[in-house]
Amino acid sequence: MDAIVHFKPTDLDITVEAGLGWEALNDYLEDYRLMFPVDPGPGATVGGCVTNNSSGTNATRYGAAFANVVSLTVVLADGTVVRTKKRPRKTSAGYNLNGLFTGSEGTLGIITEVTVKLHVKPKVERVAVVPFKTIKDAANSVNEFLISGISLNAIELLDDKMMKCVNDSGETTRKWTQAPTLFLKIGGSNDEVVKSTINQTKEISAQHGSLDFQFASNEDETVELWSARKVALWSTINQGKLKNDDIQLWTTDTAVPISQLPRYLVEVKKTIDDAGLENTLVAHIGDGNAHSFILYHPEEHAKAERIVHNIVKKAIELEGTCTGEHGIGYGKIDLLEEELGLIPIDVMRKLKLALDPHRILNPDKVFRMDPNKKLE
Amino acid sequence: MDAIVHFKPTDLDITVEAGLGWEALNDYLEDYRLMFPVDPGPGATVGGCVTNNSSGTNATRYGAAFANVVSLTVVLADGTVVRTKKRPRKTSAGYNLNGLFTGSEGTLGIITEVTVKLHVKPKVERVAVVPFKTIKDAANSVNEFLISGISLNAIELLDDKMMKCVNDSGETTRKWTQAPTLFLKIGGSNDEVVKSTINQTKEISAQHGSLDFQFASNEDETVELWSARKVALWSTINQGKLKNDDIQLWTTDTAVPISQLPRYLVEVKKTIDDAGLENTLVAHIGDGNAHSFILYHPEEHAKAERIVHNIVKKAIELEGTCTGEHGIGYGKIDLLEEELGLIPIDVMRKLKLALDPHRILNPDKVFRMDPNKKLE
Numbered sequence: 001m002d003a004i005v006h007f008k009p010t011d012l013d014i015t016v017e018a019g020l021g022w023e024a025l026n027d028y029l030e031d032y033r034l035m036f037p038v039d040p041g042p043g044a045t046v047g048g049c050v051t052n053n054s055s056g057t058n059a060t061r062y063g064a065a066f067a068n069v070v071s072l073t074v075v076l077a078d079g080t081v082v083r084t085k086k087r088p089r090k091t092s093a094g095y096n097l098n099g100l101f102t103g104s105e106g107t108l109g110i111i112t113e114v115t116v117k118l119h120v121k122p123k124v125e126r127v128a129v130v131p132f133k134t135i136k137d138a139a140n141s142v143n144e145f146l147i148s149g150i151s152l153n154a155i156e157l158l159d160d161k162m163m164k165c166v167n168d169s170g171e172t173t174r175k176w177t178q179a180p181t182l183f184l185k186i187g188g189s190n191d192e193v194v195k196s197t198i199n200q201t202k203e204i205s206a207q208h209g210s211l212d213f214q215f216a217s218n219e220d221e222t223v224e225l226w227s228a229r230k231v232a233l234w235s236t237i238n239q240g241k242l243k244n245d246d247i248q249l250w251t252t253d254t255a256v257p258i259s260q261l262p263r264y265l266v267e268v269k270k271t272i273d274d275a276g277l278e279n280t281l282v283a284h285i286g287d288g289n290a291h292s293f294i295l296y297h298p299e300e301h302a303k304a305e306r307i308v309h310n311i312v313k314k315a316i317e318l319e320g321t322c323t324g325e326h327g328i329g330y331g332k333i334d335l336l337e338e339e340l341g342l343i344p345i346d347v348m349r350k351l352k353l354a355l356d357p358h359r360i361l362n363p364d365k366v367f368r369m370d371p372n373k374k375l376e
Numbered sequence: 377m378d379a380i381v382h383f384k385p386t387d388l389d390i391t392v393e394a395g396l397g398w399e400a401l402n403d404y405l406e407d408y409r410l411m412f413p414v415d416p417g418p419g420a421t422v423g424g425c426v427t428n429n430s431s432g433t434n435a436t437r438y439g440a441a442f443a444n445v446v447s448l449t450v451v452l453a454d455g456t457v458v459r460t461k462k463r464p465r466k467t468s469a470g471y472n473l474n475g476l477f478t479g480s481e482g483t484l485g486i487i488t489e490v491t492v493k494l495h496v497k498p499k500v501e502r503v504a505v506v507p508f509k510t511i512k513d514a515a516n517s518v519n520e521f522l523i524s525g526i527s528l529n530a531i532e533l534l535d536d537k538m539m540k541c542v543n544d545s546g547e548t549t550r551k552w553t554q555a556p557t558l559f560l561k562i563g564g565s566n567d568e569v570v571k572s573t574i575n576q577t578k579e580i581s582a583q584h585g586s587l588d589f590q591f592a593s594n595e596d597e598t599v600e601l602w603s604a605r606k607v608a609l610w611s612t613i614n615q616g617k618l619k620n621d622d623i624q625l626w627t628t629d630t631a632v633p634i635s636q637l638p639r640y641l642v643e644v645k646k647t648i649d650d651a652g653l654e655n656t657l658v659a660h661i662g663d664g665n666a667h668s669f670i671l672y673h674p675e676e677h678a679k680a681e682r683i684v685h686n687i688v689k690k691a692i693e694l695e696g697t698c699t700g701e702h703g704i705g706y707g708k709i710d711l712l713e714e715e716l717g718l719i720p721i722d723v724m725r726k727l728k729l730a731l732d733p734h735r736i737l738n739p740d741k742v743f744r745m746d747p748n749k750k751l752e
Contacts, residue, residue, distance in 0.1 A: 099475020
């Protein structure tokens, strides 16, 4: 289930079996200077990316899985095999079944083959690392990048505690300023374009009080500068484990409209800090999507749960979502109800029953099949 | 039904009532240097753009309506009002109802309010006009722009006959080379970026035998150069009417995978020419989407229909679609069956019946409610 089924580089798409890993796919595409832009955690399959509507650091430029599906082969509950589309890059031919199956978490059918859009890797891509005095300064700077129409390929934020964690981990070759820091990918089709964009980015950052502006002048430095972003999650876990082997990690996944980010991020951190739990923050800040990594001892589970609920509630109040990219599963069924209300979920339930009347595909995931029954 | 409901420029989204025109919306956004990128024919409403999954010249860069919907308010057949999402730019919270309603042509519900993504207008945008000896040269040049990762904001092709029509119409201030011609929009956040991209584009065009490369050095010239693209459709109609007031126009809307375009476009033109019908061609060539404008007398209707069917059949053979952006309606129901087969249409029918069991919303549009009954 991990074969490449059809590939013609000049079509900028590829058809693969659903079990192929997104990293293996990108390794394969390397020679062609092409990429599948969805980059969730390591180990995910391309089919998993689609069924979960995954994204990652590239989504701010290339969109989530949803925006990159051309066609799907799906086995329905009754065994019918559906091929949703042929391979046009653009079509208005009938209902967009791609849009329905993408993100349905295996509840409407089992995806066995996917055709996805590919993107041309920027001929030149450099990383800039920009620490700020406060998260608010960093977030305001991002708002201005976006409003200025500067085309950045990734816009990530790590908070001061995360930067300390990365330093303590010793997993990168350099020591970083322990301040809220933006990691930017700046790409283009030639050196001139990239250089000019770097200068504009630097200027805006300075206007918002950046403490420094390091950028990679070659490929090796690019990899080195991005390394801190890459080790972020694991360095938090390792740091926790050093202190206590029982330590648990809770990852949040809220997203809010981008103008709300500065105040939202400040409030999220305060909420967790006030509860006395260690935490770090990584945000796909260009999409308004933030992950707090919260460390807690098993006996603090109820407290952690309460805090996370408050963080999600705040996101929903600001017209955001309980999950930017991780999905609902069983864990966020109640939060989904809080976010959307019961009416859209009733619509989802009708669609589910139309395609899976015997409820055999991931029943009670995303929403309860019986709206009156609470899960155990 | 054409009010602006909510607008916060820094969120890069806007909520409007469905009856607002896409042009009025863009006029409103002008002051903020923002744009709603979907640009179908004049007069369409934003709600219509969504329900039809429209696109236009900007889709190659910003995607079709589908990629630009944040949230919808939809009235279902039973009167229920659904708000599909809140306003996060990215979410994996439950089924993507936006993806289902977008492009469903009013068969699943009536869209009354939409929140759409806005894009920042490029600070600098210039138009280049590039005639080639053959359509194949032009199409090959486009393939190389795409593969080179050059970021163009629009990539349009007009064939030699269309260029002649534009000249004959007298509706633009200059006379154009009567050859297959690319119209390119090249944008960026500053002059340097745009200039550098123009140079790269010019170089690739020359490698593919471009006959000329005119580009606008200021705003006025930009508007002037784009004018020929703008009058294309109407100039064909007017040209036809001059000869015979009864003349009819048939517009095709096929799309094929982009590597297939050079041979496909050549074949399409040959098919129509061989039948002795006047025709011009405009293609959203960056998306593989082509419109032939075919002129015919009322008594040639059957012939025109047969030719169009052959053009669509060829697109489907090449894994393309019978409609890139115009939708199915009643007219393309049989073509949709040819394109996808009966299985995906059965799935659509199940979804339709789940949401509209009494079949009151646009019944028999997109597909027949009764699969065994042919329409009159």
